[in-house]
Amino acid sequence: MPDLWLPGAEVHDLGDHAPTDQQYPPKAIAHITWDRNATAAAPQDWCPYEDLVNYFTGSGAGDAPHLIWDPFSGRAAQLFPADSRSKSLLSPTQSPTRTNRAGRVVIQIEAVFFPYCRYQGRVYPRLVDTPCAGWGRIHAWISSWGVPDEWPMGRPSDFSGHRDEQTWETRGGWYAHAHVPFNDHTDPGSWPDFASTSGTGDPPPSQQHPAPPGGSTPARYQVSINGLPYGYGAHGYQVTTVGRALVSHGFGSHYRSGPGPDWTDADTENYADYQASLGYSGQAADGVPGESSLNRLLGYLPAQRTVSVAHVVAAARTDPGAEQGHRTYGAEAAIVEQALVDEGLLDQHWVDGSFGSRTVAAYAAWQRRCGYEGGAADGIPGPDSLHRLGAAQGFAVTD
Structure with missing residues (x-):
């Protein structure tokens, strides 16, 4: 049944x-x-x-x-x-x-x-x-x-x-x-095609991959975790973040190029390998993230790309002196860290949601790039430099 x-x-x-x-x-x-x-x-x-x-x-x-x-x-x-x-x-x-x-x-x-x-x-x-x-x-x-x-x-x-x-x-x-007879509503007006897994037409070229050997097709559905989509067809910074973390953990063998912001079959296959390494099997290792495995991969759950100045300042003041890997505002700190990576100021390995000493040093380099000197380039984010980083890397900044 x-x-x-x-x-x-x-x-x-x-x-x-x-x-x-x-x-x-x-x-x-x-x-x-x-x-x-x-x-x-x-x-x-x-x-x-x-x-x-x-x-x-x-x-x-x-x-x-x-x-x-x-x-x-x-x-x-x-x-x-x-x-x-x-x-x-x-x-x-x-x-x-x-x-x-x-x-x-x-x-x-x-x-x-x-x-x-x-x-x-x-x-x-x-x-x-x-x-x-x-x-x-x-x-x-x-x-x-x-x-x-x-x-x-x-x-x-x-x-x-x-x-x-x-x-x-x-x-x-x-x-x-x-x-429907004896009803008076006229919706829905349109509906996706049966042949499409998302949207109305063929997936974009970056999502077109041949089926893997053996005739099996990777899972092609999505889940939402912390308000962001994961699984085939999902798009966004969080997809790139997962892909980069998979590669850094040794689970990137299915990529032909990337990782990038569009979730493809390669992402699903790599994530399935990662799930299997955790001891998952069956549907629990189908390559679509769950909250627990995602948290274990990244150390935090990505959120919408909005960063609070007060939160990242608190993280920058707290995390370096706390135990290794401490995360005061992990999701927001990780957004800043990834932005610093993309600016060439931090190694990808340190995108972990902990605003530790290496992140502080990288942020100080960003402040110097913005023209700040001395104590104004101490690695503790200020509103102006954080807004500039957000504008350069596509995330929003709030007070």
């Missing part, structure tokens, strides 16, 4: 499980949360994933889907097992089917998205314009429940409704909320 719960999902079981109507073919229903109304002329900030999880596990439990999916990070929360109905569809008494139950499974997914949402400064008109992180994992799981890769009423491409009762009752596959 396939997994009742999506592997890697955050489980928030609402209880109140109920069987589906087995005489109908298996279905998946695509929704977007559409929690704000925005336009091209007036975009609005994206509503955080956590807010939607809190809503559907609280006051909105009566309308809860199976899955809440964050297409930016790949995080997913599951509220009902796959073999239970969920509650996101209208099912009025005049409907010939109980719409939430009309299939051997009726798995409903709410993507946390609305048209023209603004996320980290960029506006996204359609769901398919987002990274669609984690889509490959969700699609594979739903396919394991026998839902065919087809849209009986057409793949959604706009916000118009199209509903046909006979098609709904007789054909399995994927349905937009706009396709």
Whole structure:
């Protein structure tokens, strides 16, 4: 039997499980949360994933889907097992089917998205314009429940409704909320292609790797740790950080080039080798990081690239005199350390989240590069020099 719960999902079981109507073919229903109304002329900030999880596990439990999916990070929360109905569809008494139950499974997914949402400064008109992180994992799981890769009423491409009762009752596959009889919503407007593991088209050239010998394919799903994505298709400084740490620990044999900021099959294979070295096996060594193994690799968990002046000053004053490897603000110190490496002032080996004596010396060299002398170049970060480093290396600085 396939997994009742999506592997890697955050489980928030609402209880109140109920069987589906087995005489109908298996279905998946695509929704977007559409929690704000925005336009091209007036975009609005994206509503955080956590807010939607809190809503559907609280006051909105009566309308809860199976899955809440964050297409930016790949995080997913599951509220009902796959073999239970969920509650996101209208099912009025005049409907010939109980719409939430009309299939051997009726798995409903709410993507946390609305048209023209603004996320980290960029506006996204359609769901398919987002990274669609984690889509490959969700699609594979739903396919394991026998839902065919087809849209009986057409793949959604706009916000118009199209509903046909006979098609709904007789054909399995994927349905937009706009396709469900006796419902009035017209979402999701778009949905990622079945052939894509993320986004709408082929992965970029840096992510195209042949399958490894033996016919097996590395794991291609994402997880979110401390708010950052990891796994195939993930992008960001944290991916480079992991790759460099794998190489420094002797687990870089699968790289043809890199490491770099795009997570590829090579990253997955190298990370799997690292997990195996820790004694993990099976799915626990599939090459997608978990919080424990990532912490063991790096000594800290990377965070969003924002550094507090007060925090790194505290680290620079505390860590050198503490026991070896002490981390006062490890994630933020590591951002500064990596920036110093990229400026040619620190060896990669010392990117460990501990603002020790070598990091202080490297930061003093940065201060001298900024024009400071004497006691003003003592290796203790100041607002001006830290802002300059952030501007040069792409991280934000707060007080």
